[in-house]
Amino acid sequence: MTRRTRQSLRLDNGNPFLDLPLDVLFEIFRRLDPLTLLYLARTNKALRGFLLDRHNANIWRASLRAVESAPPLAPGCMDDPAWCRLLFEEVCHVCLEPLEHDYQSDPIWWEFAARWCTDCSGRQTVKQIPARLSATHKTPIFAKGVFPAINGAYLRKDVKDFTEKYCDDKSTTASESASEAKTIKAGKAKLLRERRAQTKAINEYSTIGKLWMGRIVQARIKEIKELKAVRYANVQTKLREAGWPDYIVSWARPFLEAHPLVTIPQALSDEEWDEIASELTKDLEVHVKPKVLTDRVRLLGQTFPDPITENIQNLAIPPRLVDVALIPDVRVVLENPDLKLVLKKDDLEAALKSQLPDLVAVWSVAFEEKLRKHIKASLKTRFPDADIIGDPLEYAAVVFTCYWGCCTGHFSSGKSKTCLRRSYDWQHSTKAFRLADQPKMNGVVDNVIKLYGKDPQTATCEEMDKIPGKLYCVKCKNSAWSWREAVVCSSDFLFAQKMFSK
Ligand SMILES: [Zn+2]
Ligand SMILES: [Zn+2]
Ligand SMILES: [Zn+2]
Structure with missing residues (x-):
């Protein structure tokens, strides 16, 4: 204490505050926080001298002890002001x-x-x-x-x-002694x-x-x-x-x-909401749109399981749920731009129930026609000189089923082993196998044979096996079958069909 009172804090700016006795100053300073002390020490030479004086280190320590977060005191190797600077500035x-x-x-x-x-x-x-x-x-x-x-x-x-x-x-010289x-x-x-x-x-x-x-x-x-x-x-x-x-807001939570x-770590005021609402809503709409639409398509499937499945019985091409959803009249309903709107079954029934069967039928016809055109175009590219006789769709589906288990899909009680044995003899016969001698698999086969430049009357299975087109079982999509195998299976098919139709 005596040392400190002997000190004099000479201030030439006549600031009355700083004319206070040192004891009082000391008591004031030790109540200031470390950062304030640091700034004070920079204000003028006298304060700097006073605060940085090692004998006044108590001021810094007292100040540091008063900090709520209980910072560690300066280690021995560092002086207190420097330590306070490290911790707080x-x-x-x-x-x-x-x-x-x-x-x-x-x-x-x-x-x-x-x-x-x-x-x-x-x-x-x-x-x-x-x-x-x-x-x-x-x-x-x-x-x-x-x-x-x-x-x-x-x-x-x-x-x-x-x-x-x-x-x-310094001492790498030769004269260096031991x-x-x-x-x-x-x-x-x-x-x-x-x-x-x-x-x-x-x-x-x-x-x-x-x-x-x-x-x-x-x-x-x-x-x-x-x-x-x-x-x-x-x-x-x-x-x-x-x-x-609620369910949309909850779903969009991570987003x-x-x-x-x-x-942002800050509560949202009404004023701020007014500022950000439109931008946030726009982003939210972009984010939730696919979800809302997917939900509505799912609802479509739940609302009309029967009309859709019942009507496809007579359609050449059954629509998938997504095909139905994409029919323009359906789309208008599903794509209602108000994403906040939660559609209910009742809404969909009111909007679509009466017209859906017709819409689906029209779709099927239109799709079939589109497919026919596509196949015709593909056949034209593949066989530029050939005449496409009959319905191009049939070229795409020379139907036969193989004799693996998959065939049972066509025959409610399965097919007999006898047929298979008969088939086996056929398949392993070394005799050339003229297609014309065999029961017709399907009326379109002649046209397919012609398409490849062969004569349906004389073409043999072996000849047809050399053409680039391959035969696949439509059910199991097994690897390509030979024509002989296809004929055998189709014969079985026809035979079984005859038996069951009796
Ligand atoms: Zn820097
Ligand atoms: Zn940094
Ligand atoms: Zn098969």
Whole structure:
């Protein structure tokens, strides 16, 4: 106390506040927070001298102790003002650029006792130990505990200063005596020991500092999460008020929570909602449209399972649900631009029930015609000179079924083994197998044979097997069958059909 009162704080600006007795000043200063002390120390020379005086370190410590987050006190190797600066001043220690940290991560380079901007941090650290230093030892001693390290990088200044001292060999001259060499070696060992001890101390206080900051970061992350949750809840309420159904809002939750207008740690005011509503709604509509439409198509299938399935009985080509959904008259109903509208079965029935059978029938005819045109065009490309006789659709379906299990689909009681045995003899006969001698598989076969430039009267199965077109079982899509096999199976088919029709 006596030392401090002997001090005089001379201020020439006549500020009456600073004319206070030092004891009083001391009591005021120790109640200020560390950052304020730091700024005060920069205001003028006298305050700076007073606050940075080591004998007044108590002020800083008292100030630090009063901070709610209970920061660690300065370690022995650092003075209190510098420590307070590290802990609280959000500025790059190199370029003095203010740093913005929202404390979702630790902004302090504890082992290097610094805060840096991104640009400066790259220049302050080094990944490699200079060769002349690492060459002094056979083992990679510098990998362990000599320098403080963060992610494998060292503080450039640490490495430079130490290397200069450690590798400063004034005594490599020939005259160097044994005892001199011994002294030098001992000196180096001492340097290394000291450096290691220093690093150990740094690592110790860094661990403490990181724990302190870790608590702040955790609290901040929690706070941000809570604030974002509040905002999301606000947005949810607003969307419901605007008529969005609950199930859509719930479904879109991941999208909304990640949306740049929503993922902000700040509650949503009515004014702000008015500002963001149109943009957010537009984005939401884009996001939910496929879901809403898919749901409506599903509802279509649930509402009309019968009309659709009943009507396809007589249709050449049965529509899939999506085909029905794409019929323009149906589409108009499903694509109602009001995405907030939750369609009900009743709505769909009222809008479509009476006209759906006709719509589906028209669709089927139109689709068949389209398919016919497509096949005709394909056949024309494949066989430019051929006459397409009859219905092109039939060329696409020279129907036969194979004798694997799949055939039972056609015959309610399956087909007899006798037929198979008969078929076997046929298949293994070495006699040329003239197609004209066999029962017709299907009226269109003659036309197919002609298409490939063969005479239906003389063509044999072997001849037809050499053409590029292949035969497949329409049911099991097994690999290509020979014509002989196809005829055999079709004969069985016809035979069985005759038996069952009796
Ligand atoms: Zn910087
Ligand atoms: Zn930073
Ligand atoms: Zn089959």
